[in-house]
Amino acid sequence: MDRSSGEGQLAADSASTVEPVDLVSRSRELECEDDHVAVGALLRGDTASRIRWATPDGLELVGRGVAARFAAGGPDRFDRIRTQASRVFDALAHDGPEPARPRAVGGFSFHDGHEPGPPWTGFDAAAFVVPQVLLTRTDDGTWLTTVGTRADEADDRLERWTDRLAALPSNRSSGSAPAPGVASTRRTTSKAAWSDQVETALDRIADGRLTKVVLAQALSVDLEGAIDVPATLERLRRQYPNCYRFLVGREVGGTFFGAPPERLVAKRGNRVETEALAGSVPRGETPAEDREHVERMRADEKFQHEHELVVDAIREQLAPFARELTVSEQTIRRLATIQHLQTPIEAILDGDRHVLELVEALHPTPAVGGVPPDAAWETIRDTEPFGRGWYAAPLGWFDGDGDGEFAVALRSGVAADGTVTLFAGNGIVADSDPAEEWDEVQLKFRPILDELR
Numbered sequence: 428m429d430r431s432s433g434e435g436q437l438a439a440d441s442a443s444t445v446e447p448v449d450l451v452s453r454s455r456e457l458e459c460e461d462d463h464v465a466v467g468a469l470l471r472g473d474t475a476s477r478i479r480w481a482t483p484d485g486l487e488l489v490g491r492g493v494a495a496r497f498a499a500g501g502p503d504r505f506d507r508i509r510t511q512a513s514r515v516f517d518a519l520a521h522d523g524p525e526p527a528r529p530r531a532v533g534g535f536s537f538h539d540g541h542e543p544g545p546p547w548t549g550f551d552a553a554a555f556v557v558p559q560v561l562l563t564r565t566d567d568g569t570w571l572t573t574v575g576t577r578a579d580e581a582d583d584r585l586e587r588w589t590d591r592l593a594a595l596p597s598n599r600s601s602g603s604a605p606a607p608g609v610a611s612t613r614r615t616t617s618k619a620a621w622s623d624q625v626e627t628a629l630d631r632i633a634d635g636r637l638t639k640v641v642l643a644q645a646l647s648v649d650l651e652g653a654i655d656v657p658a659t660l661e662r663l664r665r666q667y668p669n670c671y672r673f674l675v676g677r678e679v680g681g682t683f684f685g686a687p688p689e690r691l692v693a694k695r696g697n698r699v700e701t702e703a704l705a706g707s708v709p710r711g712e713t714p715a716e717d718r719e720h721v722e723r724m725r726a727d728e729k730f731q732h733e734h735e736l737v738v739d740a741i742r743e744q745l746a747p748f749a750r751e752l753t754v755s756e757q758t759i760r761r762l763a764t765i766q767h768l769q770t771p772i773e774a775i776l777d778g779d780r781h782v783l784e785l786v787e788a789l790h791p792t793p794a795v796g797g798v799p800p801d802a803a804w805e806t807i808r809d810t811e812p813f814g815r816g817w818y819a820a821p822l823g824w825f826d827g828d829g830d831g832e833f834a835v836a837l838r839s840g841v842a843a844d845g846t847v848t849l850f851a852g853n854g855i856v857a858d859s860d861p862a863e864e865w866d867e868v869q870l871k872f873r874p875i876l877d878e879l880r
């Protein structure tokens with residue numbers, strides 16, 4: 428809640444009861460260079476709900492305050508979020524251009540049985556907000572949208588935040604704020620424990636119960652100074668321009684943030700885009716070394732098997748929704764510290780669908796879960812010594828038409844009480860070597876860890 432500006436929460440925030448509230452939204456195009464938009468102002472303070480979402484291809488959302496909140500747990504959480512949101516969106520009058528429409532932004536925990544607790548205090552098994560103040564930036568412009576229970580409230584909020592944004596310093600320059608520094612680190616998983624964990628998975632693969640599982644580790648980083656999460660995200664933008672970036676901060680608890688490379692799903696009308704991303708090698712010191720790593724990965728049966736399992740599962744999950752399904756050629760996703768095998772997948776839907784139906788069908792893909800899904804989850808639960816919380820789960824936005832986009836919340840960490848807890852995992856298949864898998868996991872801690880040092 429943004430107490431400083433009297434921005435109260437307008438809809439109920441308990442897990443499943445959102446009273447239908449008739450909301451009104453207002454919007455205005457901001458006449459400013461994007462470098463000068465003071466998005467940092469919307470993200471400051473840790474007693475307000477704050478969200479930030481950016482795609483590699485240009486959409487940026489920055490939101491503050493809660494006009495409506497949807498939350499749910501349990502196996503039907505996707506449906507319950509959709510039902511709660513439909514009630515609010517159906518009664519929401521939007522007076523403005525299409526890019527500036529109100530959106531619900533949030534995400535899910537990896538598993539539906541998740542209970543919020545440190546470091547995930549404040550993070551339900553599914554939670555979305557329609558922000559009171561939303562800044563939307565696309566290649567075509569920047570808009571400010573406000574939502575309130577009455578037109579005069581939305582109007583007032585629009586005036587107030589237009590003035591504030593014009594008066595405050597730019598977020599881009601906040602990227603130069605110093606990194607907090609690392610005082611010490613603690614692992615959930617020693618090298619020996621990791622070997623045991625991978626061996627357990629390999630035994631289950633050998634006896635036919637399991638084909639693939641993605642096992643993860645957590646790394647707790649105690650910071651020397653206070654972390655400026657928006658500034659950290661801004662530095663991540665420079666290092667990883669072709670990744671998503673997100674931040675979710677609640678009124679209580681920590682701030683979850685990251686720079687994931689993986690799209691879970693984007694839906695606009697009847698067009699859907701997704702991808703398989705699995706198989707990782709390091710970057711080289713030179714372009715020739717980069718290519719050597721890639722050639723090794725392309726030629727390696729283990730990597731190809733690990734990747735194809737993801738392609739096959741996505742194809743299978745999307746098929747019931749699709750009139751057409753196109754699996755493109757495998758390519759390489761090259762990031763600053765790591766390279767992945769990637770296969771883009773597109774579909775034309777067979778009818779009217781909500782993006783959350785697709786999110787539910789796809790999550791978890793075997794890029795973060797495994798094959799078969801139940802045996803993979805059992806192995807994760809039996810062997811991982813920590814809760815995944817929102818790591819490796821869908822995070823993104825949807826609108827009143829059921830369009831939206833979700834990333835997989837990888838290369839991420841949750842900042843709470845002077846500590847950032849990072850998460851990273853790797854796919855285990857027959858022939859996986861515990862030592863090599865360990866090295867690949869460490870590469871995936873680097874995007875966030877490098878920005879904290």
Ligand SMILES: C=C(O[C@H]1C=CC=C(C(=O)O)[C@@H]1O)C(=O)O
Pocket residue numbers: 641643689704705706707767793794795819837838850851852853854871
């Ligand atoms: C599970 C993670 O990465 C996934 C995405 C790309 C490559 C992966 C791999 O090589 O195993 C993983 O499937 C992570 O970053 O924590």
